[in-house]
Amino acid sequence: MVNTLSHIGIGLLLAHALRLKGRKRFGLVLLSVIPDLDYLSYSLFALISGGVSHEARNQLFFLLGHRELTHSVFFAFAIALLIWLKTKDRAFTSGGFLAVFLHIFLDYTTSAKMRPFYPLSTNESALRAIYPFDPVVNILPLLPLFIVAAEYMKNRGRWNIKSEDRWSIRSRDILNRKLSGLKKLNGLNELHSFVNRNESKFYASFIIILLIWTTIFPVAKVFLIDRISRAEGTEISYNNTYPTSIGKFLAAYSCSDTEYKLLEVSYWSGVEKSFYVEKVTVAGDVPHASFYAERAGKLYSNSVPQAIDYPVYSVSEKDGAVIVILSDARNPYVKNWPYFDTVYRFVFDRESGEYEVYESHYGRAEKKLAKNYFE
Numbered sequence: 001m002v003n004t005l006s007h008i009g010i011g012l013l014l015a016h017a018l019r020l021k022g023r024k025r026f027g028l029v030l031l032s033v034i035p036d037l038d039y040l041s042y043s044l045f046a047l048i049s050g051g052v053s054h055e056a057r058n059q060l061f062f063l064l065g066h067r068e069l070t071h072s073v074f075f076a077f078a079i080a081l082l083i084w085l086k087t088k089d090r091a092f093t094s095g096g097f098l099a100v101f102l103h104i105f106l107d108y109t110t111s112a113k114m115r116p117f118y119p120l121s122t123n124e125s126a127l128r129a130i131y132p133f134d135p136v137v138n139i140l141p142l143l144p145l146f147i148v149a150a151e152y153m154k155n156r157g158r159w160n161i162k163s164e165d166r167w168s169i170r171s172r173d174i175l176n177r178k179l180s181g182l183k184k185l186n187g188l189n190e191l192h193s194f195v196n197r198n199e200s201k202f203y204a205s206f207i208i209i210l211l212i213w214t215t216i217f218p219v220a221k222v223f224l225i226d227r228i229s230r231a232e233g234t235e236i237s238y239n240n241t242y243p244t245s246i247g248k249f250l251a252a253y254s255c256s257d258t259e260y261k262l263l264e265v266s267y268w269s270g271v272e273k274s275f276y277v278e279k280v281t282v283a284g285d286v287p288h289a290s291f292y293a294e295r296a297g298k299l300y301s302n303s304v305p306q307a308i309d310y311p312v313y314s315v316s317e318k319d320g321a322v323i324v325i326l327s328d329a330r331n332p333y334v335k336n337w338p339y340f341d342t343v344y345r346f347v348f349d350r351e352s353g354e355y356e357v358y359e360s361h362y363g364r365a366e367k368k369l370a371k372n373y374f375e
Helices: 004-017 022-051 054-064 073-087 090-109 135-155 169-182 185-197 199-232 289-301
Strands: 242-245 248-254 259-266 270-278 280-282 311-318 321-328 343-349 355-360 367-369
Touching: 004 022, 004 090, 004 135, 004 199, 022 054, 022 073, 022 090, 073 090, 090 199, 135 199, 199 248, 199 259, 199 270, 280 289, 289 311, 289 321, 289 343
Parallel strands: 280 311
Antiparallel strands: 242 248, 248 259, 259 270, 311 321, 321 343, 343 355, 355 367
C-alpha cells in the first residue's frame, strides 16, 4: 500500500505529462485517490453485513470491501468509459484511466491482496514484490507536489521582496541576508523555470522511472523464487511471499504435515535465514485437539477476506470450552507492517458444540464476529 500523498503526486505527474490544466488537472488528482473511497463503502458494509446471509455477506464484501471492486481493472475501465461519455476528451480519458490504474497497480505490487479481475474472477492475488515503505514509490511522486507548492509561492510573490512592499528597510535587509545565506530561493526558481521549459518530458520521465522500478522487482522475484524452489525441492508460492524490508521478502511453504518452513530472502544474496514453525501446538491435555483445530480451519475457509495464507493453531482448554487461536505462521516475523496481525479466537463449547469467534486486528481490541461470517 502506497501513501495517499504519493497517489496524489502520481495524479499530478500524469496531469503535467498530458499538459492538462485547471479542472482537468484537479480531476486527475481526485481520480488518483478515488479507489480508496472504498473506505467509505466498507463502513457501510460493516453496518449492514451482520443482518444478511453468509452468501450475501460475501458478495457485499466483494462490492464494498476495501481493496475489492474499486481496486480491480474493471473499475479503472469503467471510470475511463464514464469520463469519455461525459467529455469526449482523449487526453483526459487516458489520464483518468492511468490515474486509477496506477493506483491499483502500485497497491498490487506492494502488500495488499486484491481481486484484480473482479467481477470476472473472485480469486485473490498480489505481487508483493516491493516494500510498502519503498522510497521510490513513496517519495518520487511527491516531487510534483513540491513543484506545485513552489509555483504557488512564486505566484504569490513570496520569493521576491520588492522595494514598494510595506516593510521597513531594516526588516527587508535582515530577511534578505537570511535568504541569501541559505541560497535556496534561487535554486527553487531555477528548478521551477527548468520544469516549465521541459514540463511534459520532465513529468513523463518520472512516470517511466516508476514503471521501470515497479517492474524490475516483480520480474526479479520470479527468477529468484524459481531458483529457491528448485533448491528446496518444492514449489514456493509467488503470491504468498511478503516484502519485509527494502530488497527483502519472506517466503514460506509446508515442509511436512506438522511444520512450515519460513525463508528470509534477499534480492541480492538469496536465502539469508530459515526457520520452522509448528502448525498446531497444544497447551496441556486437550482431547481431540486436532479435531478442533481442523474445525476452526474449515470455518475460517468460508470467510472473506482470506488474510491468513499459512494457518497455525494454538489449542487449549478452559472451563469446559476448547479455545483455538488461529493466526498466520509469518506473523511474528514481519516487522513494521501489521498485515499478518489478524488473529481469530474460536471458543467451542464441548457439550453443545456451539461456538463463538473473536477477531483482533492491527493491535485493536478484540471483537466478536457474527455467525454469518463463517456459515
